[in-house]
Amino acid sequence: MRFLRRCRSMVRALCLASVLAAGCLVRAALAAGSSCVSCHMNLGEAQAKIIRDFQGDIHHEAGLSCHSCHGGDPKTEDMALSMSPDAGFVGKPGPTDMPRFCGKCHSSPAVMKKYNPALPVDQESKFWTSHHGMELKKGNAKVAQCASCHLPHSIRKAGDPLSSVHSKNVAATCAHCHSDKEHMKGSGLPVNQFDKYMKSVHAGALYKKGDIGAPTCNDCHGNHGAQPPGVESIAMICGSCHAHNMELFNGSLMAKAWKKRGYHACATCHQHHDILQPNLDMLSGKGSVCLECHTPQHKGYQAGAAMKRGIEEGDAVYSEVTRFIDEVEQKKGMDVAEARDDIQEGRQALIQARTAVHGFDAGKVGEIASSARNALEKARTFGQKAAREFWRRRVGLGLSTLFITLVVAGILLKLRDIEK
Amino acid sequence: MSSGFQGSRLFRWLDERFGAGRLIEWAGHKTVPVHRGTVFYYMGGVCLFLFIVQVLSGILLLMYYRVGPDSSFESVHYITTKVDFGWLIRSVHSWAANLLVFFIFIHMFSVYFMKSFRKPRELTWVSGFVLLCLAMAFGFSGYLLPWNELAFFATKVGTDIIGELPLLGEWMLKIVRGGEDVTGATLSRFFGLHVAILPGFTVVFLGIHLLFVQVQGMSHEGEAGSKAMPFFPNFLLRDLALWLVILNVLAILAVFFPWELGKKADALASAPEGIKPEWYFLFTYQTLKLIPGKVMAVPGELLGIVLFNLAGLLWFLVPFWDAGIPEGKRDRAINYLGLFVVMFIIAMTIWGKFS
Known part of the structure; x- marks a missing residue:
């Protein structure tokens, strides 16, 4: 009852506040x-x-x-x-007039200088190069223009969480049209990109981990100049964040062969909107993406299997050593900070080995995985030494307790002798 | 064996120069009363033994400890992980510090309830009380030296209390901390206090305390109906056996409950949850927590500090005001007051521990 009364008075207060x-x-x-x-x-x-x-x-x-x-x-x-x-x-203004309507100010450096000199003034010109802009020019009023994404009369800075173009809201803003079957009819585009994106590792980072730097639609497609990335540019786009992977891929033999065949660099293995958390099964086994082009007997597939084996062995040693060091620390109470440093080094090398896969060089991957195992074995040796030290302390304590007990017994016997 | 030594050339050499024979004769006459409370006569000896352990383990730690915000934590970590038996020395030093304060409390309350502070031992009590204060200052200053997170924030909270004092509070806080906040300057100060100033004072007061005990003998000596045992060797051998047992207890504690080092202090990090002072300050901390923010326009914390200081002063001066209580009521009054203090300390410590 008290809760209901409180709710009622809160609603009353809110109404009054809104009216005021x-x-x-x-x-x-x-x-x-x-x-x-x-x-x-x-x-x-x-x-x-x-x-x-x-x-x-x-x-x-x-x-x-x-x-x-x-x-x-x-x-x-x-x-x-x-x-x-x-x-x-x-x-x-009507939809087709909108870019020029906003561009009156936003395309004018002189005007924008007064309000926000840091804001670019090329949004309108970029827009006309986008698919949206080109379609609008043809008179297709269904395509997105300024007011479709930047809700008119409630436009906020992109960094404002309430903004329709804040990184957490961009996907929903794009999906407003791109997931609408009726709206997209005749465009020849699928309407499942949003659903696919929401399953991706990028959406996971953005929404579950709250990493607002994680990519959403405009990070790959551009915003005002929105275009689907072409075959040539896809590696560049992914590489703007995954620079090391791109460098490795571009330096690999695979890059040249794929280029000849017109394959998308990254998307061939990782897809595009539904880019899932990569795993080692992509390298060999039933779910291997290598099987799309290679047969299991191919040298290329065998190289993938070797890379997977090397990293998996490293992973197994990592789990085993981490468990052992945890036990030495938690159950035996020993200081294992040094072993933790080695474990961290091993973990880092395993991450590097996973990245090195993009160079398609099984020898290089094996070398890095082996350096990971060496660091982890160093941690194991430290842990074993700590575990031995644990028992050495107990044995030492037992011996000194025995010695002290004997001395105390001797003193008591001497006392009895004196006091007799 | 002693008679063999007394006949030796070395003894004669010592006797001619320092009167060693008189010392042996005096020691031979020294006795310890035997009654229900005899066990408490060992408590002072236990405190002395633990103090010796502290001096020796402290000297060993000094070989590797390097004071400074960039080196204190690292050097203690080095001691516990790399130095042979460093883990043992550090744990023994920490455990012995706690046991020392505990046994000083036992020693003090046994002396109090046995009324051994009365004439002619007023100054022995006074010097003992000073030694208790010095032990607590040792504990407080030593706690910060590993420069870990818990110590850093506990010292911050502990020294904040000084700032609450009227007029001189802020000035004193700056003197203690070596600035506005707990920093490397505080660490250097506490280190100096812990390894130079406090040991100096302690040696002087301990010397006085032991001298008084030797000059005046044990309390209740020669009382009607009481028996006595010779100090040499009967009492001393028992003392030695107990010291060895305590040494073994220290080793067990160090092996099974090694003293943790925790995380390095970070002034910019937020204080971890459950920051509490060491157990021997817990009863004052808990009481200060219970006093309301304002009591009749006086800040609660200030009132608490003043009351604790007054109570400490009363306790310190007990041999002097006790004499003024009419004889028929004197023992009962002292017992009731002592009982109240013991119960208060135990209750507040438990409450503070679990709150």
Whole structure:
């Protein structure tokens, strides 16, 4: 009951706060002398919402108002005058006009310098090079333009978690159209990219681990100049983050052969939207991606199997040694900090071996995996020494206890002798 | 054997120069009363033994310990992992420090309940109380020296209390810490205190304390109906046996419960949960926690500190005000007060430990 009462009073307080806030906003706008606000506030909920939303818009924060984009004269209460073309009124732009409408300011270095000199001014020109832009030019009003992604009247900085283009919201913003079968009809594009992406290791990093640096749609496709990456550029795109893997791949024999055959560099093994956590089974066995081109008897497939074996052996030693060192530390209470350093070195080498797979050189991978095993064996030797020391201490304690007991017994016998 | 030694040339040489014969004769007459509380006569000896253990293990640790925020933790880690028997010496030093404070408490309360502080042993009590304070200062300063996370934050909290004192608080806090905060300067100060200043004072007060005991003899000596045993060799051999047992206990504790080092202190890290002082400061810490923030416009912490200081002063001066209590009520009053103090310390320590 008390909880319900509390909820009720909270709701009441929230309602009161919203009414007061709305009232304050309107009063503030009126104080600024905008006839747009005073009229549109009374034109129904949809119009009132625009005014409310705009209070959080970055343009409002920069001191801009309705007439800054839509033109007109907000100082006069006369609708005919305030919304006359003579007063510069341009009204609501259609989808095809939108890039030029926003570009009035955003493509002008002189204007942008006043508000945000760090912001590029090439969004509009990039947009016209994108698939969206090219389609829009042809008159396809269904494609995305500025207002499709940057929700009009509530545009926020990309770093603002409430922004539709914040890294955590980008996929949903793109999916708004790209997952809509009806909307995408006739485009020839699939509508399952969002579902595939959400299963990927990148989405896992972004949403589960909260790593906002993890890639989402625009990191691979670009934002204003959005394009599907071509065969040539896919390795470059993945390589912008996975630089070492790209370098290894480009230096490998495989890169030349794939180029000849027109294979996508990374996506051939890792797919594109549903890029899953890679595992060693990709190298050999039933699920091996090598089998897409090689037969199990091929030298290439055998090299993959050898790489897998080398890393798996290293992994097994890693688990075994880690378990042993944990036991020495937790059950025997010995200091094993030095062994932990070696384990870390071994782990690091195993990660390197996994990366080295992209060079398709089984000898190199084997060499790195072997250095990992050496570091791990060093840790094991340290642990064994610590375990021996553990028993040595107990034996030493036993012997000294025996010695002390004998001396004490001797003293007591001597005392008995004296006191007799 | 002793008669053999007394007939030797070496003894004659010593006797001619230092009167060794008189010392042997005096020692031969020294006795220890035998009664129900005789066992408590060993407690002082145990404290002396543990102090010797501390001096010896401390000197060994000094061979490798390097003071400084970049070297203290590393050198203690080196001692416990690389130096032969370093783990044993470090654990024995830490355990013996705790046992020493524990046995000083036992020794003090046994002296109190046996009323051995009364005339003519007032100054023995006073010097003993000073030795207790010195032992606690040893503990507090030594706790910081490994420069680990727990020690760092416990010292921060512990020294904060000094800053609560009116007028001189902030100034004293700066003196103790060597600046506004616990830093490398605090570590150097505590090190100097721990290995030079406190040992100097302790040797002086311990010397005085032992001298008084030897000059005045054991309390309750020669009381009606009490028996006595010779100090040499009967009591001394028993003392020796007990010391050996304590030494063995220390070795068992060091092997089965090695003293942990933990993580290195990081001033920028947030304080770990459950920061508490060492057990012998726990009763004061818990009491200070229980006092409300303000008591009649006086800050609670300040009030607590003043009350503890007053109580400490009363305890320190017990031989002097005890004489003023009418004789019929004197023993009972002292017993009740002592019982209350013991119960209070035990209860607050347990509460502090589990809260």
